[in-house]
Amino acid sequence: MITPRTCIATVCLSGTLPEKLEAIASVGFDGVEIFENDLLTFDGSPADVRRIAADLGLSIDIFQPFRDFEAMPEPQRRRNLDRAERKFDVMQALGTDLVLVCSNTLLTSLDDPARAAADLAEMAERAAARGLRVGFEALAWGRHTRSWGQAWDIVRRADHPALGLIVDSFHTLSLGDDPSGIANVPAEKLFFVQLADAPKLSMDVLSWSRHHRNFPGQGQLDVPGFVHAVMASGYTGPLSLEIFNDDFRAAPARLTARDARRSLALLADEAGIAVLPPLPEFDGIEFLEFAVDEPARADLAAYLETMGFHRAGRHKSKDVDLYRQGRVNFVLNAEPDSAASWHFQLHGPSVCAIALRVDDTARALDRAAALFCPNWEEPAAAGERSIPGVRTPDGTLVLLVAPDPSGRSLYDADFDLLPLPADPGSFTGIDHLAQALPTGRMDGFVLFWRAVFGFQPEPVFEIPDPYGLIRSRAMISRDGTVRLPLNISESRETATGRFVSAYAGAGVQHIAFACDAIQPTIASLEASGATLLPIPENYYDDLAARHGLDDETLEALREHNLLYDADANGTFTHAFTETYEDRFFFEICARQGYRGFGAVNAAVRLAVQSQRRMPAY
Numbered sequence: 001m002i003t004p005r006t007c008i009a010t011v012c013l014s015g016t017l018p019e020k021l022e023a024i025a026s027v028g029f030d031g032v033e034i035f036e037n038d039l040l041t042f043d044g045s046p047a048d049v050r051r052i053a054a055d056l057g058l059s060i061d062i063f064q065p066f067r068d069f070e071a072m073p074e075p076q077r078r079r080n081l082d083r084a085e086r087k088f089d090v091m092q093a094l095g096t097d098l099v100l101v102c103s104n105t106l107l108t109s110l111d112d113p114a115r116a117a118a119d120l121a122e123m124a125e126r127a128a129a130r131g132l133r134v135g136f137e138a139l140a141w142g143r144h145t146r147s148w149g150q151a152w153d154i155v156r157r158a159d160h161p162a163l164g165l166i167v168d169s170f171h172t173l174s175l176g177d178d179p180s181g182i183a184n185v186p187a188e189k190l191f192f193v194q195l196a197d198a199p200k201l202s203m204d205v206l207s208w209s210r211h212h213r214n215f216p217g218q219g220q221l222d223v224p225g226f227v228h229a230v231m232a233s234g235y236t237g238p239l240s241l242e243i244f245n246d247d248f249r250a251a252p253a254r255l256t257a258r259d260a261r262r263s264l265a266l267l268a269d270e271a272g273i274a275v276l277p278p279l280p281e282f283d284g285i286e287f288l289e290f291a292v293d294e295p296a297r298a299d300l301a302a303y304l305e306t307m308g309f310h311r312a313g314r315h316k317s318k319d320v321d322l323y324r325q326g327r328v329n330f331v332l333n334a335e336p337d338s339a340a341s342w343h344f345q346l347h348g349p350s351v352c353a354i355a356l357r358v359d360d361t362a363r364a365l366d367r368a369a370a371l372f373c374p375n376w377e378e379p380a381a382a383g384e385r386s387i388p389g390v391r392t393p394d395g396t397l398v399l400l401v402a403p404d405p406s407g408r409s410l411y412d413a414d415f416d417l418l419p420l421p422a423d424p425g426s427f428t429g430i431d432h433l434a435q436a437l438p439t440g441r442m443d444g445f446v447l448f449w450r451a452v453f454g455f456q457p458e459p460v461f462e463i464p465d466p467y468g469l470i471r472s473r474a475m476i477s478r479d480g481t482v483r484l485p486l487n488i489s490e491s492r493e494t495a496t497g498r499f500v501s502a503y504a505g506a507g508v509q510h511i512a513f514a515c516d517a518i519q520p521t522i523a524s525l526e527a528s529g530a531t532l533l534p535i536p537e538n539y540y541d542d543l544a545a546r547h548g549l550d551d552e553t554l555e556a557l558r559e560h561n562l563l564y565d566a567d568a569n570g571t572f573t574h575a576f577t578e579t580y581e582d583r584f585f586f587e588i589c590a591r592q593g594y595r596g597f598g599a600v601n602a603a604v605r606l607a608v609q610s611q612r613r614m615p616a617y
């Protein structure tokens with residue numbers, strides 16, 4: 001199996017050209033595409049760029065783009081050949097031998113493939129005189145040449161050894177064109193391969209391409225199928241990412257560069273040209289760990305007690321308490337100089353680790369490492385379980401817990417457990433865990449969960465908050481036992497925006513507990529002092545009309561401030577708590593076959609939450 005060279009276009013990243021090159025080198029790319037605009041705005045010569053790249057160990061694999069060249073009437077034809085000579089000068093100074101010519105978009109260009117071939121042959125002849133090569137790429141919005149097949153036809157007609165074909169997954173797949181024939185292009189005529197994914201959007205293809213491309217694995221195009229066809233041709237050149245994306249242009253370059261490498265590693269596995277360690281099997285959430293200090297622990301513990309949690313144990317060697325409600329475990333960590341204490345310094349009281357039950361920890365960690373997620377492990381005292389994990393893109397730890405062969409739980413191993421109280425609580429587990437993300441970071445999180453753990457993205461929901469829009473997309477483990485809605489908002493005033501500011505970053509904003517019988521569960525929480533979010537009367541009038549519920553059911557929902565939804569698979573009944581310090585809140589839910597998250601009710605919940613923040617009038 002050939003491992004292709006990895007390459008990325010400088011246009012994918014934010015920053016100045018040297019910053020981009022440093023970020024690209026920092027994650028181990030082999031080469032770069034120098035995007036002409038990045039060179040034009042660089043305060044230095046092409047020779048300086050060549051030196052910086054060489055010092056970083058990066059090859060410059062291609063210079064791009066050269067636009068609107070072929071099939072022009074005179075005198076533009078002659079001028080374009082002169083223009084090409086000047087680009088050749090730049091290429092020689094950069095130390096790259098390949099230029100990307102993309103198909104002409106001008107209204108004045110001629111619909112004449114023979115002429116296009118003749119022009120490209122002449123350009124290739126001049127390039128060859130300098131030891132350079134020309135690659136021709138069809139733009140999806142080209143005036144006359146739009147498909148790779150048309151571009152290949154022109155390259156074949158030109159029949160010049162210094163002229164070859166460049167294919168780009170976006171230009172092919174955005175048109176619904178079939179890439180399978182690329183397998184039949186002779187490998188020596190396939191000069192370069194560019195890759196991009198994108199969400200399926202209905203808009204003009206130029207705007208779609210310039211603003212909404214993303215890395216393979218983040219969108220909905222069949223990029224693995226495209227790569228499969230490319231590799232079947234015998235192609236041995238680089239696989240190069242070329243992404244135009246407004247969010248990427250604003251995100252920290254090193255984060256984007258890491259996502260890029262992760263994307264290529266996943267793609268190579270999906271296209272069958274490399275093999276990643278297989279995915280782990282999941283079995284729900286084992287525990288959540290909260291970063292606290294002593295006062296915050298007392299405060300949070302008091303809040304948890306209103307939710308029916310009890311103190312269940314004390315860590316044998318660390319300043320850590322275990323709280324339990326039914327089968328839900330929370331760990332409150334105030335140990336100095338731990339990962340939790342760093343998290344607390346940065347973010348205040350918040351979830352610093354999510355522990356997932358997996359079948360095989362070592363396999364999961366191997367896969368994560370192969371996807372550019374370094375393994376993480378905190379020192380454990382002798383006789384205690386050490387729990388390894390990886391960090392999500394926001395720094396939250398995902399810990400991995402496999403069943404111990406001895407059958408002994410990690411709580412038995414690490415904690416002095418206290419006797420069970422009379423009412424141990426009725427939560428059966430964590431139904432879902434919602435995270436608030438900073439603006440522009442959704443694609444990075446989707447790729448992390450999809451690549452490292454194989455979670456599948458659900459469709460995007462748009463949820464109206466009184467102060468802006470929240471976009472929500474759930475990532476769900478293949479077995480359905482772990483559900484993580486990811487929320488993002490452009491507005492700082494929405495609940496998601498306020499959380500991201502208050503918390504100084506991304507993190508767990510909302511924890512939903514599962515239970516079997518919701519009414520007795522809610523009644524018992526109310527008895528222990530939980531304050532549930534009051535739901536407006538109008539909601540129930542509308543609910544009765546939408547679902548045709550009988551009076552008795554409706555009255556029971558109203559009495560406990562319960563929200564309700566149903567889909568083709570079943571019903572969902574849920575209630576929310578007040579928000580803890582504008583940081584996080586809890587949901588209690590009973591799911592009977594239902595697949596969603598009650599998104600239809602989120603607007604009501606958000607409106608009540610924001611009203612509760614206002615002073616009474």
Ligand code: MG
Binds near residue numbers: 137168194242
């Ligand atoms: Mg391209």
